[in-house]
Amino acid sequence: MNNLNESLKQMFVRLGSMTLAVAILCVLAIASVIGTVLLQNQEQADYLNQFGQLWYWTFRSLGLFDMYHTWWFLTLLAFLMVSLAVCLWRNVPHMLKEMRMRKVVITDKSLKHFHHLHHWKLGDGADMADVKRLAERELSGWETLEAEKDGAIYLRGDKGRFHKWGYILAHAAVLIILIGGWISVHYGFRGNMSVPEGQSDNEIEFLRGTAVHHLQMPFSVRCNSFHIAFYPSGPPKEFRSNLSIIDHGKVVMTKDIIVNEPLKYKGVRIYQASFGDGGSAITLKLFGLDGSEKVDTVKTRVYQTWKDPKTGVSLEITDFRPFNIENMAGAGQPKDFHDLGPAVEFIVRGPGLKPVKIKSYMNPFVYDGQNRGTLMEVSESGDGKDYQPFLLGLDFTNPKEWELFHAFVHAAANLGGSNTKEERFKAFNAALKQVYGDKRPKDFQDLGVRLLQGMNSLPRIPWPFIPILDDYDQVYYTGLQLTEDPGMNVVWTGSVLLVLGLCIMFYMPHRKLWLVIRPAGKGEGLEVSVAGMTNRNLLGFEKEFQALQARLNATFESS
Amino acid sequence: MSVALANQSTWESLSHGRPGFIRFGAYLGLILGAVGLAFYGSGGYDQQQYLFQLFSGQGLIWCGTGAIIGALSSAVLSTLRPSIADAKIATNLVSWLDGAALLLLLTALLAQFEPPKSMISFNDQSNLFSGRVIMTMNVVFIFSAVSYIAYLFAPDSFIGRLGTWTAWAGVYAGGSALLLRWHESYLINTDIGHAPVSNLYEVFILLCCVTTIVYLTLERRYQAKAMGAFVMFLVAAAVFFDIWLASVGEASIKPLVPALQSYWMKIHVPMNFVGYGSFSVACGAGMAYLWRSRLEARGSNARVLAVMPTLDQLDQLAYKAVAIGFPAFTLATILGAAWAAEAWGGYWSWDPKETWALIVWLTYGAYLHARVSHGWHGRGLAWWAVAGFLVTLFCFLGVNMYLSGLHSYGRLS
Numbered sequence: 001m002n003n004l005n006e007s008l009k010q011m012f013v014r015l016g017s018m019t020l021a022v023a024i025l026c027v028l029a030i031a032s033v034i035g036t037v038l039l040q041n042q043e044q045a046d047y048l049n050q051f052g053q054l055w056y057w058t059f060r061s062l063g064l065f066d067m068y069h070t071w072w073f074l075t076l077l078a079f080l081m082v083s084l085a086v087c088l089w090r091n092v093p094h095m096l097k098e099m100r101m102r103k104v105v106i107t108d109k110s111l112k113h114f115h116h117l118h119h120w121k122l123g124d125g126a127d128m129a130d131v132k133r134l135a136e137r138e139l140s141g142w143e144t145l146e147a148e149k150d151g152a153i154y155l156r157g158d159k160g161r162f163h164k165w166g167y168i169l170a171h172a173a174v175l176i177i178l179i180g181g182w183i184s185v186h187y188g189f190r191g192n193m194s195v196p197e198g199q200s201d202n203e204i205e206f207l208r209g210t211a212v213h214h215l216q217m218p219f220s221v222r223c224n225s226f227h228i229a230f231y232p233s234g235p236p237k238e239f240r241s242n243l244s245i246i247d248h249g250k251v252v253m254t255k256d257i258i259v260n261e262p263l264k265y266k267g268v269r270i271y272q273a274s275f276g277d278g279g280s281a282i283t284l285k286l287f288g289l290d291g292s293e294k295v296d297t298v299k300t301r302v303y304q305t306w307k308d309p310k311t312g313v314s315l316e317i318t319d320f321r322p323f324n325i326e327n328m329a330g331a332g333q334p335k336d337f338h339d340l341g342p343a344v345e346f347i348v349r350g351p352g353l354k355p356v357k358i359k360s361y362m363n364p365f366v367y368d369g370q371n372r373g374t375l376m377e378v379s380e381s382g383d384g385k386d387y388q389p390f391l392l393g394l395d396f397t398n399p400k401e402w403e404l405f406h407a408f409v410h411a412a413a414n415l416g417g418s419n420t421k422e423e424r425f426k427a428f429n430a431a432l433k434q435v436y437g438d439k440r441p442k443d444f445q446d447l448g449v450r451l452l453q454g455m456n457s458l459p460r461i462p463w464p465f466i467p468i469l470d471d472y473d474q475v476y477y478t479g480l481q482l483t484e485d486p487g488m489n490v491v492w493t494g495s496v497l498l499v500l501g502l503c504i505m506f507y508m509p510h511r512k513l514w515l516v517i518r519p520a521g522k523g524e525g526l527e528v529s530v531a532g533m534t535n536r537n538l539l540g541f542e543k544e545f546q547a548l549q550a551r552l553n554a555t556f557e558s559s
Numbered sequence: 560m561s562v563a564l565a566n567q568s569t570w571e572s573l574s575h576g577r578p579g580f581i582r583f584g585a586y587l588g589l590i591l592g593a594v595g596l597a598f599y600g601s602g603g604y605d606q607q608q609y610l611f612q613l614f615s616g617q618g619l620i621w622c623g624t625g626a627i628i629g630a631l632s633s634a635v636l637s638t639l640r641p642s643i644a645d646a647k648i649a650t651n652l653v654s655w656l657d658g659a660a661l662l663l664l665l666t667a668l669l670a671q672f673e674p675p676k677s678m679i680s681f682n683d684q685s686n687l688f689s690g691r692v693i694m695t696m697n698v699v700f701i702f703s704a705v706s707y708i709a710y711l712f713a714p715d716s717f718i719g720r721l722g723t724w725t726a727w728a729g730v731y732a733g734g735s736a737l738l739l740r741w742h743e744s745y746l747i748n749t750d751i752g753h754a755p756v757s758n759l760y761e762v763f764i765l766l767c768c769v770t771t772i773v774y775l776t777l778e779r780r781y782q783a784k785a786m787g788a789f790v791m792f793l794v795a796a797a798v799f800f801d802i803w804l805a806s807v808g809e810a811s812i813k814p815l816v817p818a819l820q821s822y823w824m825k826i827h828v829p830m831n832f833v834g835y836g837s838f839s840v841a842c843g844a845g846m847a848y849l850w851r852s853r854l855e856a857r858g859s860n861a862r863v864l865a866v867m868p869t870l871d872q873l874d875q876l877a878y879k880a881v882a883i884g885f886p887a888f889t890l891a892t893i894l895g896a897a898w899a900a901e902a903w904g905g906y907w908s909w910d911p912k913e914t915w916a917l918i919v920w921l922t923y924g925a926y927l928h929a930r931v932s933h934g935w936h937g938r939g940l941a942w943w944a945v946a947g948f949l950v951t952l953f954c955f956l957g958v959n960m961y962l963s964g965l966h967s968y969g970r971l972s
Contacts (some may be wrong), residue, residue, distance in 0.1 A: 018932045022925045029921040036911040036962055068909040140642075181907065190905055231750065231814040233681060239817055259817035260902045271904040272817075336682065481904040491906060495893040502886040536882075539781050539875050 016086035024080050031076065035067040041207055066210075077178060084175045088168070095164040104147040104156045106514050106531075114531035116545045120556055122526040128153060131517050131526060134555050138548065142513060152518035163510035163535065169501030176494030183487030189215055190485075195223040196278030196477040200246060204482050217482065218266060219247040224254070226275060226476040233337045234325030239272050241478040267484050274479030277302045280320045282344055283471035284360075287396065289464055293406045295399075297470070302344075311464045313350035318357075320344045322474055328367065340365065340375065344469045347382065353462055357382045362469040364395040371395055371443065373450045374468060393454030396468045400435055401447070405454055407431035424452075509536035511544070528556070579653045580644040581633050586656040588629020592622040606822070610745070665731055666738040673739075673746065681747050684811050689739040693764060693805075696732035697798045699725050700767060704795035707787035714866040719784050726771050726791060733768040737761065744812045751814040756828040759959065760810045763801040765829065767794050769836030773883060777840065783876055785867040789850075790843030823898035830891035831955070837884025838923070838951045844877035845944030852938055874936055877944045885923050892916050911962040915954040922947045 014020060038059070047065060048056045063070030111117070122131065132153050136144065142157030191204030191213075202220035205212050224242040231237045238258055245253040245265050255263045262271040280302045288294040300306040300317055307314040322342045329336040341363035349355045357379040365375040374396045377387040394401045411427035411434070428448055432440060441447060458466070513532045520527040530552065534541035573579065596618055597604045605612075612618050637644040672688045673679070679687070706722035737755045745752035755761045774790040777783055804810060815824075851867055868876065895916070896906040907913060926943050929935040 018928055022928050022933070025921045025925040025928070029918045029925075032914050032918050032921075035909060036914045036958070040909065184905075232748075233814065235814055235816060237750065237814065237817065238820075260821040260823075262901065262904070269904060271902070273904070483904040485900075485905065488900060488906060491896075495896070499886065499890050499893065502889055506882045506886055537879075539872070539879070 012086060015083055016090045021083050024083060028076055031073060034064060038064055041066055044210060081175060081178050084171055088171055092168055095168060099164050102145055102156060104145045104154050105149045111529060111531050114533060116532040118530050118549050120528040121520060122556060126526045128517055135515050138551050138555060152516055155515040157513035159511040160508040161510060163508055166501050166504030169497050170505060173494045173498035173501055177491050180487040180490030180494055183490055184485050188485040188487060190483040191215060193480045193482055194477045195221055197223050197226055197475050219245055222246055223478045226478040230323060239275055241272055269483050271481040273481040276477050277320050278475040278477030279303055280475045281473040282317055282320060284467045285470040286465040286467050287402060289461060313463060315467055316347045318345045318347060320472060342472060348463060356380055359387060360467060360469050364397060370446055373453060391453060393450045393457050404431055404435045407434045408451055509534050511541055575650055577637050577644045580637050580649050581630050583649040583653040584633025585626045585630035588625035589622045592625020596621040662731060662734045666735040669735055669739055670742055676746060679746050687743050689736045689743055692732055692736035692739060696729050696736055697802060699732055700729040700798050701795050703729055704791035707791045711785055711788045711863050714862055722787055726775055730768050730771050733764050737764055747812060753815045754825045757815055757819055760801060760804045763797055765832050766835055767797050769832045770794050770839045773837050773840045777876055777879060783868045786844055786847045789846045790840050793839050793843055818902055827891060827894040827898055830887060830894055834884045834888025834891055835951055835955055837880045838948050841877045841880035841944045842948030844873050844880060845941040848873040848941035878930060881923055881926060892920060912958050915958050919951050919954045922950050
């Protein structure tokens, strides 16, 4: 029994030991690195791709993909808490006692051990009370106590007597912060909600491990509108959602939130976290490429797939953006930002077609005042980074150009198709006359360039039609984050204590000073000794001690 | 603070005793006046307009009255109780406030060289005057580093003073350049205006200045001049990195993404750099320690050993620097958590930057435990200070460059 007690006691001592504390700090630091190098909480398939079977399962069984919530990491944190608690439990009583106890009388033996020590011999005429008075004047700023023993006067001075509170506060604060964190994890929640404009929702979803969880809120949130403001140079300036909180069927609050200004209702904070397209209505014009000059209109929405029943070609609309601001300047030149206008993104699939991702702009590409025709961007890989510009040549917003294109094709064919420069010019003139009559458009030279570009690029399109964005009715969704965190105030309390404790620890060193005045022997005057010590900032104390020594020197000499 | 620029004794007498105390009162009154303007000024407080308000007639009245009242009341106080004039808080702070006032004056002077407003555009920022001031800072800091290194091999007091002077000149150039950039960001467009701590280029200038200030303060207090070669070498390295950043087009003033539009940025970022700067100084002291201990082990009697601080002093200096940096870094991390709680919905998300801040904190926490409670000293801890700096370097540079996360302000969606 005794043995068990003994070993328990041993363990207790070990738990609070400094070696263990330093070891835990180091192990925590090293473990934390893993989670920053390995991206956390990604798709499992991506991990499998990246690491291969063997390592994927090794990492997964160690929980490295959601490392900061694994049992072993939490155990480490728990260890730190236990170690801190034991350390406090063992040391706080000592420290409190030490702060209360201020021994004034000091033995000669311990006086000799002081690193900072100085003696004076004063002449016969010196009076003890006078010397004491003079010394006390020089000790202003020190908290002094005095005592007399065996005919000697002892003065003790203290500065920063509450230094040990720094330790206590700082260590207790870390414990409090960890407890706050534990409360946050266990009694709080944090999840996301995507609400399209005009709709409402009352359920958040969040990831725990690899599974998505859902949680009902005690109220619902309606997104009345979402608005993005842009800087002239393109980057977003502000994301603003106008939200209404609906509780028991009644609107209880309507407020705007932006990124750094959340709203709070019933202890739940609602943050602007992201945004996206909420299913905008899209109207596409399909310009048939079978030579029939036919133009179809298709109405669909973002996130929907439209399928052509005749050809089996489908368009999956993935995104829509009303502004597309790009830097038009070449590398090294001053930047030059232009808004290319609304664009829709979709994936084209069909029998015998390689699926590609397309970004189709509504407006023609106008640069340097010259209309260069409708722009499309093509990404063969399906990744937004791989977009290549593809100028269609024709300006599809102008139906006459589509007409002109066909007139030109016909005219060229009628002329025999020898395709010389003169022939083409003749065909162009004929087509112009057919479409525009005698009123040639002013920019007919540009029109010629566009037409030639169109002759070049349109035949390269493998689909039965060219889908061009014609009209839209934009709807955003706002991505909200909803959190409730009862541990937050605990954490803030701990934080304040931590900073306070550290400041006391580092900037309020405990400096102690003893001044002993005693008769040096019969008729030989007085002997004055001053000794000092500090527990921090030795260099600073050295200076202070020397200054004090010099002042005392001057005082004793003049007296 | 700028004691090196003036004759020591005259300056000392100006910042101690009554003259210093009265000036302290004036600065305090001025600050209170500025705060009063923010709260009670006509037109109310508007973040975008406050700076302009401060320099308008109304601002001058508020701040001027505050300064006069402050100066008068401290004059009266110090007459009634002469001992109060030696209050530590006043004598310690007044030189810093002097330095800040000098910096503001310098900035106001340099702002006169800005091109006319019609010539300022977002697309071409090459004509902004801050660019030239930053170039000056670069040159001056590199010169200072060279002087300090020369001082090691030719311990001549003039070379040493040259190093200190140019280091101070660099601090003032860098500080005023940052303030100018702040002003310029508003000149370009009030919508774009923001504190100059929003990208790597700007914070590197801040890092150079803070590191130098921390070092110079320690140098002045503890006569540790020869350590400057190591610290200013690090600063010079940062300067070269900044020149490289400018050469790849990272130097322009860019508008703030929504996540950064918060008053927290002005507090959190500079506070962090007090930490980073101090840790760099600790690294400099650690390197000096290791160098000296190698020289001593070889039994060298190089002249430099006579001017360099002793091993014990270097050990203390490294600790001093950490003692400045650790509380500052702790506070900065807490402020960051407070900002995260306001912007991202949680005070801690295990985002790479946060986690690395924790790692840095743990590293220096372990350093302090090993030193203070274990009584470790010497080479081991000097290595620790150097290694700790490498961890710090990764935290504020490596994370931005190699790891993704919430601190890469690329996009919101």
